[in-house]
Amino acid sequence: MRPDQIPPASAVPARQIIAALVVTHDRLERLRVTLSRLLAEDLDHVLVFDNASGDGTRDYLGGINDPRLIAVHHPVNLGGAGGFARGLRQVVETLDPDWVVLMDDDGRPAPGQIAHFRSLDLRGWDALGAAVLTPGGQVCEMNRPYRTPFWRLPEFLRTLAGAGRRGFHLGDDDYGPESGPVEIDMTSFVGLFLSRASIARAGYPDERLFIYGDDQLYTLEMRRKGLRIGFLPEIRFEHDTGSIQSGGHLVLRPMWKVYYMYRNALLAYRVAAGPWFWPLLPVLALRWRGKARHYGPDAARYRRILQRAFRDGLHQRLDRPHSEIVALAGKRD
Numbered sequence: 001m002r003p004d005q006i007p008p009a010s011a012v013p014a015r016q017i018i019a020a021l022v023v024t025h026d027r028l029e030r031l032r033v034t035l036s037r038l039l040a041e042d043l044d045h046v047l048v049f050d051n052a053s054g055d056g057t058r059d060y061l062g063g064i065n066d067p068r069l070i071a072v073h074h075p076v077n078l079g080g081a082g083g084f085a086r087g088l089r090q091v092v093e094t095l096d097p098d099w100v101v102l103m104d105d106d107g108r109p110a111p112g113q114i115a116h117f118r119s120l121d122l123r124g125w126d127a128l129g130a131a132v133l134t135p136g137g138q139v140c141e142m143n144r145p146y147r148t149p150f151w152r153l154p155e156f157l158r159t160l161a162g163a164g165r166r167g168f169h170l171g172d173d174d175y176g177p178e179s180g181p182v183e184i185d186m187t188s189f190v191g192l193f194l195s196r197a198s199i200a201r202a203g204y205p206d207e208r209l210f211i212y213g214d215d216q217l218y219t220l221e222m223r224r225k226g227l228r229i230g231f232l233p234e235i236r237f238e239h240d241t242g243s244i245q246s247g248g249h250l251v252l253r254p255m256w257k258v259y260y261m262y263r264n265a266l267l268a269y270r271v272a273a274g275p276w277f278w279p280l281l282p283v284l285a286l287r288w289r290g291k292a293r294h295y296g297p298d299a300a301r302y303r304r305i306l307q308r309a310f311r312d313g314l315h316q317r318l319d320r321p322h323s324e325i326v327a328l329a330g331k332r333d
Contacts, residue, residue, distance in 0.1 A: 017096075017099075018042075020046045020047070020100070021091055024053060024105035025052065025053055026054060027105045028053070041112075044068065045068050045097065046066075046070070047072065048061060050072060051077045052073075080211050081208070081210055084189055084207075085204045086207065088204055088205070098195065099193050099195055106240045109130070116235060120234075125195075126197060127229045128229070128230045129191060130192075132144075132239050133236060133237070133239070144169045145231050148272045176233060177236070179233045181232050183228060184229050185220060185229070186272075206218075209318065212260045213261075216268040220272055224271070251294050256322075258329070262313065263309040263312050264313070265284075266310065305329055
């Protein structure tokens with residue numbers, strides 16, 4: 001057989017480099033569980049961005065002998081948004097992985113999920129979000145992805161017909177492991193896999209947000225830039241969140257969190273709603289102000305913080321010092 005007749009050897013796909021990014025602050029016990037799970041997975045790198053923890057996190061990380069682990073200790077707490085922004089930048093600039101998977105210190109993959117992710121055909125997707133469940137196996141509501149009704153007619157019609165958030169959030173049926181990928185517009189930073197190409201086009205999260213909404217804004221902006229985000233129900237993550245809902249209503253403690261929740265939500269609504277944002281404003285104002293009743297004796301304080309959040313959100317102000325927000329929340333009525 002002549003050399004030009006020899007069939008070419010079948011190409012062996014190169015191993016994809018996958019890095020995990022974990023952001024933590026003073027939650028050592030949850031971090032221990034998450035890191036133990038991650039180091040048992042088929043990951044190439046694990047970077048932990050420690051937001052000025054004072055609970056022994058530094059010593060704990062320093063005692064782990066695994067070459068895949070990189071610990072970054074920041075002297076000031078930048079919040080989750082700052083941790084994800086700076087941590088992701090460091091992962092990309094120093095490791096240059098094919099994929100980065102994001103999570104808080106209380107979020108972690110179910111066993112074997114990274115190896116399963118490696119086995120999938122990911123062509124056509126720029127980013128992929130996992131199905132996030134509680135430790136008891138229920139859908140974790142705060143991590144339920146959605147398809148914005150302002151961009152999609154079926155979701156708009158369902159929401160207009162009175163379905164509420166069920167009109168545009170993915171349903172429980174979408175979480176079946178046998179279900180196929182679903183294109184989405186927003187997902188959380190628990191179990192979000194970002195490709196190298198998606199980060200190159202989308203950049204990094206806005207660290208000025210501090211906490212809440214950084215994942216909403218980042219993924220919505222990805223979609224506005226034409227990137228495709230999929231929900232991948234066969235990849236499972238666990239979120240051992242400590243957030244408590246009182247009587248089915250989210251009550252934020254400490255109360256300075258109210259400011260970030262609603263200021264950043266207003267920023268996300270502006271991106272998602274586009275020209276519908278201004279007609280929607282009175283509805284949001286009435287709905288959010290009505291939540292004061294769930295705060296009991298702190299209702300007046302809630303309304304005061306909400307007023308500041310609403311004003312700053314409208315003016316897109318992101319430079320108010322965190323110390324000022326804490327002082328506002330602690331002010332006596």
